[in-house]
Amino acid sequence: MTEFAQGLATALQPANLAALLGGSVLGVFAGAVPGLSSTVGLALVLPVTFALEPTPALLMMISIYMAAEYGGSITAIAIGVPGSSPALATTFDGYAMTRRGEAGRAFGISLFASMSGGIVGTLLLVAALGPLSRAAIAFGPPEYFALGVFGLAIVANLVGTDPLKGIVSALLGLLAFIVGLDVLTGAPRLTLGTTVLMDGLGLVPMLIGFFAIAEALNGVSGHRENVLGTEGIRGALPAFRDLFRLWRPILRGSAIGGIIGAIPGAGATIASIVAWNEERRVSRTPERFGTGEPAGIAAPEAANNACVGAAMIPLLALGIPGSASAAVLLGGLTVQGVAPGPLLMTEQASLVYALYAGFIVAVVFMLGVGRLGIPLWVRVVSLRPRILMPLVVGISLIGAFVLRGNLADAWFALFFGLVGFLMLRRGYPLAPAVLGLILGPMVETNYRRALALSSGSHTVFLESPISLVLIGLAVISFAAPALRSRLRLGRGGA
């Protein structure tokens, strides 16, 4: 406890506080701007951290990471465009609430859930660094494969009324992921003989194309439903009672984020989608999900912020970055002469405790910056779509370019925008395609890796208890909607 108090004292020194505050503001911005993300935010400040002492450098980076995971929800709720991929699930209910005129309430729920998730993730990090890091490396190819299959099973009943259209959309996403160099052989696939397609089409261009450009096209062609007027927006924040009633979804979301976030390579996007789906599964009113259900914002937002603390588990305990953002963080740590790994806790205990305390302070700053920002977000929502959407498209395209400094990404975004627009017009949901793009590589490469290691025997997928449970959950998830409507029909007939 005294170590923690010392850590807190360190985190509260003026220079460190300034770093944490600066990081929070930058993080919210990086998270909210489509195309930018926690990873880009971290990469952009990496040169700045060179000039800082190790502690403020580290604290600045973790507060960017934390705040960016919240920031993504602002755009998701305001205009239905995920500011970064972990906010994808937040668009389902967040944007629906905004269209109902309850933007203020949705912003409040997201901020509160993000804060709670951030704290739970930090507590997990502090309390279970050792055991969780050992559990994380138990995840081998069969387990990753099963996790991916579980994620894909969610797709069938993700959004919309027609499961078949959801599956078609997911298949399009799977087709898109194939483009690029095959991880296991290095052979180019569907690259049409060009180098431009060699690194794949990319998640960010897809998010920007589908959600910013396709929606804008929809608006221009007069098909955008529910054009908002200024008078329709209520900036009113939710009452505390309203928030505390959501403790269950927040806790469940945080737990899911905490576990999935600790597994290297799984990530916040998968965690938040799983959290949203689990919340709907346990809900007594699952049909309300996707139409502006508060729990549908609380669970995924708690999950993606819980992932931040959890992603530090493999990083600090093993020196292994669990996410793209953690990889940039590792680079920053290396330059500062901090080497994460099994000895970090014994050799640099004071820095680790300052980091733990820093996480808590970062969450507080995120809350402050977020709270002060809400009236501003509400005003953005109130802008006419005619003005707002072109602005969003412009900023997004710049964001897509900044990510890799590659103009091709802007073209990919335009391509996805066109595809997304056509899909929207014909009633195909877009989120399953995004999941297909994220989960496809996880499923395919780990399937092939597992078989390479088992000499071609498929029983490996059933021998591991973790993979068995996940595949079981996948079957339940996949069959649930059909079973539910069956049951309902049965009751109706009786």
Place this chain on the structure above:
Amino acid sequence: MIVARAWLRCFAVSAVLILGACGPATGEAPFPNRAIEIVSWATPGGPSDLLARALADAAPDHFEGQRVTVMTRQGGAGAAGMQYLKGRAGDPHVLGVFTASGTVNMATGRIPFAPGDFTPILRIQVDPFLVAVREDSPFRTLDDLIEAARARPGEVSMSGFGAASAHFLGFQRLRAAAGDPDIRWIAYEGSGDAVVAALGGHTDAVHTNYNIVREHLRAGTMRVLAVALPLTALSDTPTYLDGGYDLTPVHWRGVVGPPGLAPEVRADLRERLLATIRTAGFEEYMARAAMEYAVMEDSDAFGAWIAEEVDTSRALLGRLGLLMNE
């Protein structure tokens, strides 16, 4: 009028920067007369990106105080960044960090570039490959692992970064020297992921670099069976040569310029970079990142080294049936 012309020039320069077409007319002012760009096509935060940033941090003092910035140009397995660098022919204000991965990508035919598309300046560091196992592994030496693979073909697995990558070819060189035992290469998206696979017991060993496993070696959670080159930090560890394998596959990184740099310009750049990598700040980076200096000061020798690496890789890929364009 002067103001207008200045604006016009400003506009022209930024237009040129944006288009990446070509540098402004040389000869107007002595080099360096504006900011230096270091093009980075590597993963942000990864070893090559960190080298670019450490150079950018230490360089200004040796470039007349000009700003030195890292410009990210990712995509196309490095092709986007290389294309940019190649397009700035004759302009010494643009540099690139070139690595073993670049030569392998040239060798496979994945990217349409050849060593002659750039001006070699100097090699800075080597990052030797090594074979590591979890502390409780039955393998005590490299020979144990190779013997096991001979006794049980296809049952010994080795994780590592990428397929047809520098790491993969480093491993294949070792395997070929050992008489092609059937060791299964399990490719991962990153070096960290490959280490996790070995730590979690999913693969028998990992083929990687020192900096990735340093902390696990210090903590005793992993052991190194053999390292390609003697490393000061691993003085007790046998090298491949000690094990009877006469080869030294290394990952390496250096600096190249755009094509068409005049010899005197190249010599000037080399002197400035040599001074840069001997500053205290850069030396500190080298130590922290667990990198060893292996400076090749002779630009022509460095160029020959790059060409030789491409040839060696191409021969090996051909033997493995992994060449793309033939």
